[in-house]
Amino acid sequence: MFTIDEKYRQEFEGKINQVFCYITSNCDATCIQCLYKPMKEYSLVNQYIEKEQMIKLLKAYRELGAIKVTFLGGEPTLHKDITELIKVSKELGYKYVRIDTNALFKKELLEDPNFKLLDEITFSLDDYSPEINDAIRGVNYFERCVSNIKYAVSLGYNAHMTSCIHNKLTLRDNDGRLRIDKMIEFAESLGVKTINFHTMFKAHIPRDTWTSDIHTSAEEYLNLIQDYITDNKEHSKHKIKIRFPQAFISKAEFESNKDYYGYCPVKLKDRALIFPDGTIRICSLMIGSAYYVAYHDKDGIHYNNSPTNETLSHDMCNPTPCTHQNKRNAYAPFQPVCISLKPNQSDIIWLEKLNWESKRL
Numbered sequence: 001m002f003t004i005d006e007k008y009r010q011e012f013e014g015k016i017n018q019v020f021c022y023i024t025s026n027c028d029a030t031c032i033q034c035l036y037k038p039m040k041e042y043s044l045v046n047q048y049i050e051k052e053q054m055i056k057l058l059k060a061y062r063e064l065g066a067i068k069v070t071f072l073g074g075e076p077t078l079h080k081d082i083t084e085l086i087k088v089s090k091e092l093g094y095k096y097v098r099i100d101t102n103a104l105f106k107k108e109l110l111e112d113p114n115f116k117l118l119d120e121i122t123f124s125l126d127d128y129s130p131e132i133n134d135a136i137r138g139v140n141y142f143e144r145c146v147s148n149i150k151y152a153v154s155l156g157y158n159a160h161m162t163s164c165i166h167n168k169l170t171l172r173d174n175d176g177r178l179r180i181d182k183m184i185e186f187a188e189s190l191g192v193k194t195i196n197f198h199t200m201f202k203a204h205i206p207r208d209t210w211t212s213d214i215h216t217s218a219e220e221y222l223n224l225i226q227d228y229i230t231d232n233k234e235h236s237k238h239k240i241k242i243r244f245p246q247a248f249i250s251k252a253e254f255e256s257n258k259d260y261y262g263y264c265p266v267k268l269k270d271r272a273l274i275f276p277d278g279t280i281r282i283c284s285l286m287i288g289s290a291y292y293v294a295y296h297d298k299d300g301i302h303y304n305n306s307p308t309n310e311t312l313s314h315d316m317c318n319p320t321p322c323t324h325q326n327k328r329n330a331y332a333p334f335q336p337v338c339i340s341l342k343p344n345q346s347d348i349i350w351l352e353k354l355n356w357e358s359k360r361l
Helices: 006-012 037-042 051-064 082-091 107-111 130-137 141-154 179-190 218-231 251-256 348-353
Strands: 018-022 068-072 096-101 120-124 159-164 194-198 241-243 271-274 279-281 294-297 300-303
Touching: 006 300, 018 051, 051 082, 051 300, 068 082, 082 096, 107 141, 120 141, 130 141, 141 159, 141 179, 159 179, 179 194, 179 218
Parallel strands: 018 068, 018 271, 068 096, 096 120, 120 159, 159 194, 194 241
Antiparallel strands: 271 279, 279 294, 294 300
16 A cells, blocks of 8 residues: 655645656756756666556645646656656646656657647757757757747647756847847747746755856846846837746845745645655755655655755745755855746746735735
C-alpha cells in the first residue's frame, strides 16, 4: 500500500496546490546554463520515475489538494510514458496539466490524442537569433524548436515560451532597440500566449552549478527592466502576456509591503518538486543540494525528519526576503525576493488559489 506519512500530511494537506514532476533527468539538449545538471550526476541509477510510481504520486497529491501538475526534467518528452501520464493526470481531476519542453521531439507527438489533453505546453527558447540561441542551447536547436512551436500553434495548443535573460538580451541592437523587446516581439509573431522570463544570476547557492558566463548582474537586470518600461511607457505595443520576475527590491519597499514581497513557496507549502532519485523539495533553489522536505519510494511519501529538512533554514512565521539568496548577502544593497514572484501573472494558482495580487498595496 502507498501511504502518505502523517507528518507530511499534517504539514501539507489543504495547502499544496501544484506538483512539479521531474520525471527524467535525461535531456537531448546541451544548454550551457542548465540548472538541473546535478540531477544527471546523482540520478544515474534512477533517471526515470517509473509510470506506476508517478501515478501513485499523482493520486497522493490530488488527495492532498493539488490541482495543477507540470511535467519537466531533463526533457519530459523523453519519458516513454509521458502521454499516458498526461491522460492519467486529467482522469484524476487535475484542473491544469502542463509540460515544459525543449521541443526537440518529433512533431508527430503533437498529434497524439493524449498529448492534446495538455492545458499548456511551454517551449524553451532564449533568443530570436538562431546563432545566439544555438550557442546557448545547442546546434540546430532553434530551427527544431521554432518548427514545433509553429506546428503546436497551428493545432490549437495553448502554447507559451520560457526564456532566460542572458547578458545579450540586456543589450540594444544596431537600430537602438532593446534586444529583449525584439525577443518579446518574436515570441508574439510565433503565436505563443505568454513569454515567461527567468533571471540568470550567480547567488552562491547550490544550483549555481552552470559555468557559462552569460549571466547578468543585479544592476544589469534592474537597468534592463527600467529601460524596457521607459521604452514602452507611451503605450503597450505587445498583445502577448509578459512575465518578468520581480527579482529585487529596496529594503524600504519590502518593509512597506512584507506580505506581498515576502512570497515564499516553502512557507506557503503550496508545491512539491518530485525527483527521480526519490527526493521531494519545495524550493527550486535547493536543486542539487542535500536539502529536501520529504522523499518517496514504493511504499509512499515520507517526511524528512533529519537536519537536512529544507524548512529548518526558514523563518516559517514571518515574511522575509528570499532565505537562500539572502544568506550570503550577494545582492546588497538590494533585497532578493523569490524567483517565482512575478507580479500580475495570470497563473491559475497565483490567481485562483493564492489570490496573491490582492496583497499588493
